[in-house]
Amino acid sequence: MKHGKYPLLAAFLLPALGLYGYFVISPYAQAFVISATDWHGLSNEFNWVGLDNFKRLLSDEYMRNALWHNALLLILLPVITIVLALFFSSMLNVHRAKGAGLYKIIYFAPQVLSVAVIGVLWKEIYNPRSGLLNGTLRALGLDGLAKTWLGDPAVAFWAILAVMVWANVGFYVVLFGAAMQSIPKELYEAAELDGSSRWATLWRITLPLLWDTVQVAWVYLAILALDGFALVQIMTRGGPNFSTDVVGQRMYDVAFSENKFGMASAIGVVLFFLTLTITVAALRITRRERIEFS
Amino acid sequence: MKRNPFPQAMLVIWGVMTALPLLWVVVTSFKDDAEILNDPWGLPGELRWSNFARAWSHGNIGKYFLNSVTVLSVSITLTMLLGATAAYALARYDFPGKRFVYFLFVGGMMFPAFLALVPLFFVVKNAGLLNTLPGLMLVYTAYSLPFTVFFLVAFFRTLPTQVAEAAMIDGCGPFAMFFKVMLPMAKPGLISVAIFNLLGQWNQYLLPVVLVSDSEDKYVLAQGLAALAVNEGYRGDYSRLFAGLTLAMLPVLIVYAVFQRQVQSGLTAGQLK
Numbered sequence: 207m208k209h210g211k212y213p214l215l216a217a218f219l220l221p222a223l224g225l226y227g228y229f230v231i232s233p234y235a236q237a238f239v240i241s242a243t244d245w246h247g248l249s250n251e252f253n254w255v256g257l258d259n260f261k262r263l264l265s266d267e268y269m270r271n272a273l274w275h276n277a278l279l280l281i282l283l284p285v286i287t288i289v290l291a292l293f294f295s296s297m298l299n300v301h302r303a304k305g306a307g308l309y310k311i312i313y314f315a316p317q318v319l320s321v322a323v324i325g326v327l328w329k330e331i332y333n334p335r336s337g338l339l340n341g342t343l344r345a346l347g348l349d350g351l352a353k354t355w356l357g358d359p360a361v362a363f364w365a366i367l368a369v370m371v372w373a374n375v376g377f378y379v380v381l382f383g384a385a386m387q388s389i390p391k392e393l394y395e396a397a398e399l400d401g402s403s404r405w406a407t408l409w410r411i412t413l414p415l416l417w418d419t420v421q422v423a424w425v426y427l428a429i430l431a432l433d434g435f436a437l438v439q440i441m442t443r444g445g446p447n448f449s450t451d452v453v454g455q456r457m458y459d460v461a462f463s464e465n466k467f468g469m470a471s472a473i474g475v476v477l478f479f480l481t482l483t484i485t486v487a488a489l490r491i492t493r494r495e496r497i498e499f500s
Numbered sequence: 501m502k503r504n505p506f507p508q509a510m511l512v513i514w515g516v517m518t519a520l521p522l523l524w525v526v527v528t529s530f531k532d533d534a535e536i537l538n539d540p541w542g543l544p545g546e547l548r549w550s551n552f553a554r555a556w557s558h559g560n561i562g563k564y565f566l567n568s569v570t571v572l573s574v575s576i577t578l579t580m581l582l583g584a585t586a587a588y589a590l591a592r593y594d595f596p597g598k599r600f601v602y603f604l605f606v607g608g609m610m611f612p613a614f615l616a617l618v619p620l621f622f623v624v625k626n627a628g629l630l631n632t633l634p635g636l637m638l639v640y641t642a643y644s645l646p647f648t649v650f651f652l653v654a655f656f657r658t659l660p661t662q663v664a665e666a667a668m669i670d671g672c673g674p675f676a677m678f679f680k681v682m683l684p685m686a687k688p689g690l691i692s693v694a695i696f697n698l699l700g701q702w703n704q705y706l707l708p709v710v711l712v713s714d715s716e717d718k719y720v721l722a723q724g725l726a727a728l729a730v731n732e733g734y735r736g737d738y739s740r741l742f743a744g745l746t747l748a749m750l751p752v753l754i755v756y757a758v759f760q761r762q763v764q765s766g767l768t769a770g771q772l773k
Contacts, residue, residue: 214674215589219601222586222645226605229623229642234611236619247622294514297507304508311760312515315522318756318763320703322722323749326729326741331521336738338524341540376518381768404507432612436705440726454614454706462710467618474615481612 237478241471252468259472269473271448272456275363276480279370279431279452284424286371291378291423292416296408298379299386300394310383313376321373325440328369332356332441356442359449366437366450374430378423385419386412425488432480453477525749529742536738551743555728561744563717564724571633571720572701575640579697580690582641583648588678590649591656592664602653608646613706624711631715636708640701648693655689656682695766702752721748 241259245252263269294313298306316324331338332355340352355365389412397407413420435454438444444451444459453473461470528536529551530544556562590602620639621630629635659682667681683690708723719727725748732741756763 211593211595211674214678215593215595217675218585218589218678222582222649223601223604225582225638225642226608226645229620229639230608230616230645231604233616233619233623236623237615237617240618290514293507294511297511301507303511309511309515310764311757312519314760314764315518315753315756317767318699318752319749320705320722320752322703322705322726323745326725326745327521327525327749329729330525330742330745336537336540338521338540345541372517375514377767380764384768404504429612433614435614439705439709440729457614457617458710461618461621462713471618474612474617477612478615482610485610 237471237474240468241475243468244466245468246465247467248465255468259469260476262469263472263476268448268451269453269456272444272451272453275450275452276432276434278363279367279434280428280484282367283370283374283431284427286367287374287378287427288420288423290371290375291382292408292413292420294375295379295382295386296404296412299383300407300412301404310376310380313379315376316373317377319373321436322440324369324373325437328365328372329356329441332365357446359447362442362446362450366434366441369437369441370430370434374427381423382416382419385416389415421488421491425485428484428488429481432477432484522749522753525742526746529739529746531739531742533738536742548739551739552747554737555740555744555747559728559740559744560716560719560724561721561728561747564719564721565747567633567718567724568702568721571636571640572698574634575637575644575701576694576698578637578641579644579648579701580694583645583693584652584683584686584690585678586645587649587652588656588682591653592682602649605646605649608643609650613643617706617710621710629711631712631718633712633718635711636720639707639711640704643707644697644701648697651693651696652686652689655686655693659685691762692766695763699763699767 242254242256243252244255244259294309297303298309303309319327330336334340334352334354334357337355339355343349343352353361356362393411394407397411402410433454434452435458438450438452438455439458442450444455453476457470457473457477460466460473524540527543528540530547530549531542532545532548535542535544586605590598590605624630624635624639627635629638663685664677664681667677672681703722704720705722705726708720712718712720712723716724716727725744728741728744732738
């Protein structure tokens, strides 16, 4: 057995490592190198520009605009999603609303749809003429509220945020629900005997016991908020007038429309450090147990 | 005890807000263009199954669907095979550099795919795999490995050692041990992570948009549907778009409705990440 372990290790590790190194590690490493060049991708000719790409990004108003939208998403998406999901899952799991099973199935459904389906679906719902949203408003006699949802720079960003919340709440209802199942029922029975209101029960009992899961949810949603590319690309392409532009869309345009691959890689590096900061901050705050690996 | 009706009402409203758009798409896919444009709330005058036929063939949804299925059937198999073998080696054997290899894999979860995007485009291009389905299969597999390895290492480590020891005493070799003893024991973990990867790869949009952008007959479903939405905007063939959307949506929803317990636990298992 002792002597037999290296054939197995080679056969089991090398294929995975090879594929992973070629398509994942090497591109990640190259990205940092390319971000210090003005490479346009057409030839092997390029100049080293050091940190120039990053300096230019800092003062680029399109980049700032896109970063601002990601920052808004970073605050609003987790807060709105977590509050709604906590409310729904405590109704379903703690207060045992009727039909809890059915609600969970329906709420979770958007999670299995591809982001492309969700994007196209909502693009049609927001369609000013034939869309469900304006159709509903008109049917209710609220014609004044009907809008060109994705065509109006003042509204389009909020319309996209709403889709992100819609698509994600169900997942966290189920995630929080699973965590709530492990809270001892006696705690809730005692709270009810003491006349605790639903709000107090959620705030004083459920939330503190669920805190770990809530923090995990926050990290997830923060990472989603730093992306947003697929929905934006499908629904608005960053428009109208850059009102829904996000960093991912900016990078895609800079790379594949303008062929500025050095600059695009610099945007990628910025996104990497933003993601890293959030993950590290979250790990610090949560002080989760380290992955034991002896 | 008096009950506040507000929470129950909220539950119903959110349920309607989730289910109504999906139902609306299915109902609308039977309408003709005039009905779609003029009355979003109206019911279709008749069940126009021909919309689906047009979406499937002329809208290329059929071709996109087949491409997606082809890519996933290879990439999921490869992901599970490479992920399970690597995870097993890392979980059950000691060798120099083991920690390094583990963190190399798991570290991949910290990196956003956007960082790799530009070099990846050229790596795939130089390998002659740009605008090909095998290119997508390999890239999907490679980017699914970090989570798969992370999850399965943890899972293999929880399996009891007594069974393996008993099998070893019975003369079971290391390879047979893995395929005949450990894999069957790891089945629940393998299923969870397979469902997680299946949905993740099925939903992938960024990678195909960058790696299969120039040849429309290689589009996968997510990408093809988005392209169809852009085209129909110009052409005004809305009934075909809604039929295509329904075709892309319903199979997944039906699978979900049947296996909802497994799907929910498979996806929420990702919270370990």
